[in-house]
Amino acid sequence: MLAELRSRPGHDSLLANLMRWVLISISLLFLAALLFAPLITVFATALSKGVHAYLAAVDDPNTLSAIKLTLLTAAVVVPANTLFGLSAAWCIAKFEFKGKSFFTTLIDLPMAVSPVIAGLVYVLLFGRQGWFGPWLEDHNISIIFALPGIILATMFVTFPYVARELIPLMQQLGNDEEEAAITLGAGGWLTFFRVTLPKVRWGLIYGIILCNARAMGEFGAVSVVSGHIRGLTNTMPLHVEILYREYNTVGAFAVASLLTLLAVVTLVIKTLVERRGYKSR
Amino acid sequence: MAAVRAAAGDTYVQPSVLPGFGLTFGFTTFFLSAIVLIPLAALVSKAGSMHWEEFIHTVLSARALASYRLSFGASMVAATINLVFGFILAWTLVRYDFPGRKLIDALIDLPFALPTAVSGIALTTVFAQNGWLGQYLALAGIKVAYTWIGVTIALTLIGMPFLVRTVQPALAEVQRELEDAAEILGAGRFYVFRRIILPTVLPAMLTGFALAFARGVGEYGSVIFIAGNLPFKTEITPYLIVIRLEEYDYHGAAALGCVLLSISFLGLWAINYLQHWGRRRSMATGR
Numbered sequence: 001m002l003a004e005l006r007s008r009p010g011h012d013s014l015l016a017n018l019m020r021w022v023l024i025s026i027s028l029l030f031l032a033a034l035l036f037a038p039l040i041t042v043f044a045t046a047l048s049k050g051v052h053a054y055l056a057a058v059d060d061p062n063t064l065s066a067i068k069l070t071l072l073t074a075a076v077v078v079p080a081n082t083l084f085g086l087s088a089a090w091c092i093a094k095f096e097f098k099g100k101s102f103f104t105t106l107i108d109l110p111m112a113v114s115p116v117i118a119g120l121v122y123v124l125l126f127g128r129q130g131w132f133g134p135w136l137e138d139h140n141i142s143i144i145f146a147l148p149g150i151i152l153a154t155m156f157v158t159f160p161y162v163a164r165e166l167i168p169l170m171q172q173l174g175n176d177e178e179e180a181a182i183t184l185g186a187g188g189w190l191t192f193f194r195v196t197l198p199k200v201r202w203g204l205i206y207g208i209i210l211c212n213a214r215a216m217g218e219f220g221a222v223s224v225v226s227g228h229i230r231g232l233t234n235t236m237p238l239h240v241e242i243l244y245r246e247y248n249t250v251g252a253f254a255v256a257s258l259l260t261l262l263a264v265v266t267l268v269i270k271t272l273v274e275r276r277g278y279k280s281r
Numbered sequence: 282m283a284a285v286r287a288a289a290g291d292t293y294v295q296p297s298v299l300p301g302f303g304l305t306f307g308f309t310t311f312f313l314s315a316i317v318l319i320p321l322a323a324l325v326s327k328a329g330s331m332h333w334e335e336f337i338h339t340v341l342s343a344r345a346l347a348s349y350r351l352s353f354g355a356s357m358v359a360a361t362i363n364l365v366f367g368f369i370l371a372w373t374l375v376r377y378d379f380p381g382r383k384l385i386d387a388l389i390d391l392p393f394a395l396p397t398a399v400s401g402i403a404l405t406t407v408f409a410q411n412g413w414l415g416q417y418l419a420l421a422g423i424k425v426a427y428t429w430i431g432v433t434i435a436l437t438l439i440g441m442p443f444l445v446r447t448v449q450p451a452l453a454e455v456q457r458e459l460e461d462a463a464e465i466l467g468a469g470r471f472y473v474f475r476r477i478i479l480p481t482v483l484p485a486m487l488t489g490f491a492l493a494f495a496r497g498v499g500e501y502g503s504v505i506f507i508a509g510n511l512p513f514k515t516e517i518t519p520y521l522i523v524i525r526l527e528e529y530d531y532h533g534a535a536a537l538g539c540v541l542l543s544i545s546f547l548g549l550w551a552i553n554y555l556q557h558w559g560r561r562r563s564m565a566t567g568r
Contacts, residue, residue: 020377027373028385030366034438035391037413038403045406084312091305097294105549107309109317112545112552114499115397116519120526120538121320124327129531131323155316179298188300210394217396220501224523237398237502244402244506256399263394270394271387 042260046253057243057254065231066239066255069147073235074215077154081211082204085162089200090192093170094178104167110159118156119224122149145227150235153221158214165207166200169278173199202278206270213266217259324542327535339536348518349540355429355517356497359436360444360490366437367444367489368482374445375452393442397502404435405507427509432517435503440493447492451485451559452478484559488552495548499541 047054057063088107092100110118124130126143136143143149177199181191197204219237226233230242236255243252294302328336339345373379374386392400408415408425418425425431455478463473501519509515518541525534 023369023373024377024379026366027370030370031385031388033414034434034441035388037407038400038438039391041403041406041413042399084309087305087312088309091302091309094299095294095297095302095306097302097306105553106313106318108549109321109545112495112549114501114519114541114545116499116501116522117324117538117541117545120522120534121324123526124323124531124535125320127531129529152316156320159316175297175299182298182300191299192301213394217394217399219396219398219401220519223501224526237396240396240398240402241506249406252402256396256402259396259399263391263396263399266394267387267390270390 039260042253042256045249046257049250053250054254054257057248057251058258060251062231062234063239063251063255066234066236067258069150069234070216070236072147073151073154074212076151077158077215078208078212080155081158082162082208084159085164085166085207086204088163089166089170090196092167094175107160107163110156111164115157115218115220116224118221119153121156122152122225144225145229145233147233149225150222150233153225154215154218157218157221158211161211161214162204162207165203165210169200169203170196202273202276206273206278209266209269209273213263216262321542324535324538327531328539331532331536335532336536339533340540344512344516345518345521345537345540347513348516348521351429351432351516352498352518355432355436356440356494356500359433359440359497360493362433362437363440363444363493364486364490367441368448368486370441370445371448371452375449389445390442392438397439397500398506400438401435401503401506404438404503405431408434408507426507427511427515429515431507431509432504432515435507436493436497436500439500439503440497443492443496444486444489447485447489448482451482455481480562484555484562488555488559491548491552491555495545495552498544498548 046057091097092104123144126132126136126149128137128144130144143152177195178191181195182188186194216235217237218235219241222235223238223241226235226238228234228238228242230239234242236259240252240255240259243249243255294306331339370389374382374389405412405426407413408418408431410416410419410424410426412426415425423430425434459477460473463477464470468476499519501517501523504517505520508517508520510517510520512521518537522534522537522541525531525537
């Protein structure tokens with residue numbers, strides 16, 4: 001492909017080269033304003049009062065509990081959605097059944113829905129006036145304004161991420177190896193673990209890190225179900241909002257910088273996985 | 282042969298050597314229902330339990346209409362901006378080589394991976410009156426933060442990866458030999474662009490547009506910091522839903538939620554249709 005990128009015969013004219021530099025400049029300026037400026041602002045503002053202020057902001061007890069809550073949520077949501085993704089990919093990619101494309105579209109549904117709706121639906125189910133509200137209150141179980149609600153809302157939002165990567169991948173890779181394994185006498189589980197999983201491992205990793213990034217960074221859905229109780233029901237993104245609204249910009253951007261580092265690490269892993277030959281559709 | 286196939290077609294799932302359909306289909310359906318379908322049903326049911334007049338009154342109230350105008354309008358503008366600049370970006374990444382190209386290519390996905398609250402506060406700081414870029418725009422008399430312009434800029438950032446990532450593979454698919462052949466036969470560059478390149482990437486561009494638009498209408502975190510959230514002026518629909526929830530007006534929130542949900546369904550349908558159209562096109566051209 002690089003050979004094509006070098007100048008092609010007949011395309012070396014002044015006009016063509018001018019066009020090339022104009023387009024590259026426009027692209028870079030667009031990205032600079034929209035992407036680089038905010039990115040640099042996060043770290044510049046976080047460190048604007050010096051490293052000590054930065055570390056103090058991160059070391060604050062409310063921040064630490066927000067970090068813990070975020071990690072805990074991701075630790076529950078990511079494995080659950082991975083399990084779901086593997087199960088969905090197996091039944092969709094390996095079998096033919098009626099209504100399969102409708103089923104697949106249903107799985108994609110959370111991606112098209114606003115995160116506020118993701119939170120709203122759980123408030124309508126488990127909130128005080130919700131379907132299960134009275135029952136939950138009688139049994140003293142709180143889901144909304146507590147950890148379970150946050151986990152459920154996050155699960156809704158990140159629901160399709162792993163499945164979306166695995167389904168086209170498994171469809172593309174086909175069933176031949178698995179069928180061969182079965183006909184040679186391997187059981188279902190053995191086939192799954194020793195034949196299928198190794199085949200899809202890069203797509204699986206890709207889906208998992210995307211799911212994780214979204215799970216840790218989710219704001220809208222969690223904001224609706226959370227109750228914003230500092231130290232108790234605040235995830236990192238919510239904590240960023242609280243600090244920002246209190247005009248504690250250094251604190252807000254300090255926590256934001258941690259989330260940004262997570263995003264950058266996610267992109268790095270993503271690039272590494274793609275280097276191994278895995279191309280997301 | 283036909284008899285065997287007819288017998289097999291009578292079951293829900295086609296018989297296969299592979300095991301596990303029952304288990305995986307059952308688990309998948311259970312999870313899907315519990316996490317997605319039943320909660321969404323609760324939303325529709327809550328809105329459905331309203332009287333028709335009350336529903337219309339909530340959904341078509343002046344404040345709601347103002348929020349639709351902002352949410353849909355800004356998403357439309359942002360998606361259009363992304364259509365133009367996203368295409369330029371994709372073109373630059375696919376057809377030109379320059380130092381840092383690989384890095385830029387990787388960074389395109391950043392808005393996708395970055396938490397919305399982070400991009401929200403970062404954009405607000407950059408475009409505030411005394412911000413890096415905001416100060417220059419202020420000199421030109423343009424106020425960005427706390428206006429619909431700020432909302433549009435935030436939605437442009439959010440939608441950018443969708444357009445670039447859908448157009449890039451389509452652009453890479455354009456057959457250079459066709460372009461060369463056309464030029465040898467005397468076609469100008471614009472003709473080549475219009476008749477060879479554009480038709481190949483058009484389905485991808487429209488799909489990216491629809492994705493960016495659908496995402497923009499529902500976007501919350503990156504917009505509420507830069508928007509200002511003044512009712513009737515700079516209030517987006519998702520924010521209005523949150524206000525209704527905080528007022529314990531569950532019916533109102535559910536009604537507005539149904540409006541957003543229908544837009545999501547419409548968007549999903551449009552995207553499916555466009556992707557199907559795109560696939561049929563590439564089959565017709567034999568690639």
